[in-house]
Amino acid sequence: MSNRTKVGLTSSQRLHFDIYGFVILRQVLTSNEIKELYQSLQLAKSMIEKGSKLPPIYTHRIGKHHILMGNLVQYHKSLLEYAVHPKLIPLVEDIVGGEVRLEETEAIINRRDPESNLPKVNSHRYQPIAFHRGTKHGWGTYIEQDKFHCVFVKTLAYLTDVGRDDGGTTLIPGSHRLTWSEKDVVEAALADENLLYQVEAKAGDILLFAESLIHSTTAIRSENERTILVAGYTPTMFQPWPGNEVDPEFIASLPPEIQPIISGSSSWHWQRNY
Numbered sequence: 001m002s003n004r005t006k007v008g009l010t011s012s013q014r015l016h017f018d019i020y021g022f023v024i025l026r027q028v029l030t031s032n033e034i035k036e037l038y039q040s041l042q043l044a045k046s047m048i049e050k051g052s053k054l055p056p057i058y059t060h061r062i063g064k065h066h067i068l069m070g071n072l073v074q075y076h077k078s079l080l081e082y083a084v085h086p087k088l089i090p091l092v093e094d095i096v097g098g099e100v101r102l103e104e105t106e107a108i109i110n111r112r113d114p115e116s117n118l119p120k121v122n123s124h125r126y127q128p129i130a131f132h133r134g135t136k137h138g139w140g141t142y143i144e145q146d147k148f149h150c151v152f153v154k155t156l157a158y159l160t161d162v163g164r165d166d167g168g169t170t171l172i173p174g175s176h177r178l179t180w181s182e183k184d185v186v187e188a189a190l191a192d193e194n195l196l197y198q199v200e201a202k203a204g205d206i207l208l209f210a211e212s213l214i215h216s217t218t219a220i221r222s223e224n225e226r227t228i229l230v231a232g233y234t235p236t237m238f239q240p241w242p243g244n245e246v247d248p249e250f251i252a253s254l255p256p257e258i259q260p261i262i263s264g265s266s267s268w269h270w271q272r273n274y
């Protein structure tokens with residue numbers, strides 16, 4: 001068993017995860033952590049908007065209202081600390097079923113799309129922008145000792161409060177264990193909105209989810225801006241998401257106990273929990 005796996009989810013949280021493919025962990029981050037993460041992401045955004053390049057950070061924009069920034073751990077200490085958070089890594093290891101490595105870090109800062117057709121937006125309770133999943137039940141998941149496991153798990157930190165109109169992540173609960181095609185699941189779920197769940201959260205809450213769960217960013221209807229930070233994890237022999245490779249010299253400068261999480265140095269010597 002990995003020596004980092006000292007704490008796990010409670011049995012109720014684990015049951016929720018196994019049934020629905022996610023669990024919301026309330027008030028995990030302290031107000032200082034939230035402040036530092038929020039400020040560093042806002043700073044990166046404003047520098048990028050003023051024309052700075054902040055390598056190795058990459059960005060994707062949707063109009064002026066949505067920016068995604070990725071590969072963040074080298075940018076600010078708080079972002080690195082989030083990626084190796086001692087309260088979260090053991091929970092992720094519980095779901096992965098062993099030692100993990102960081103696969104990606106991404107942040108999204110978004111607002112209501114000023115071009116959106118409001119009557120159309122308001123005609124549906126849920127407004128998923130693009131449902132997707134990063135792995136699939138059957139090859140990206142397994143059952144061990146009766147518990148569901150997934151080889152790709154994310155922690156998504158809400159750094160601003162998200163109420164019902166503020167774009168909390170939309171999920172299709174239970175889809176983490178479906179071998180249906182993604183398209184069929186999405187069509188069926190959109191035809192009956194009772195099958196969807198949209199997260200409402202306070203800053204500092206964490207959405208822990210399996211990437212086999214179909215999920216989507218949600219259009220914002222309010223005037224509030226949303227800031228989130230995502231870290232993805234896999235077993236140690238997997239690769240980072242393209243663009244999320246971390247500079248070996250930076251890794252060598254880190255405290256020895258966190259280096260393996262960022263580098264995946266255990267590789268095929270993966271320490272399983274079983």
Ligand SMILES: O=C(O)CCC(=O)C(=O)O
Nearest residue numbers: 108168169215216217230
């Ligand atoms: O923006 C969100 O709420 C969801 C982000 C997402 O889809 C992802 O990290 O894969």
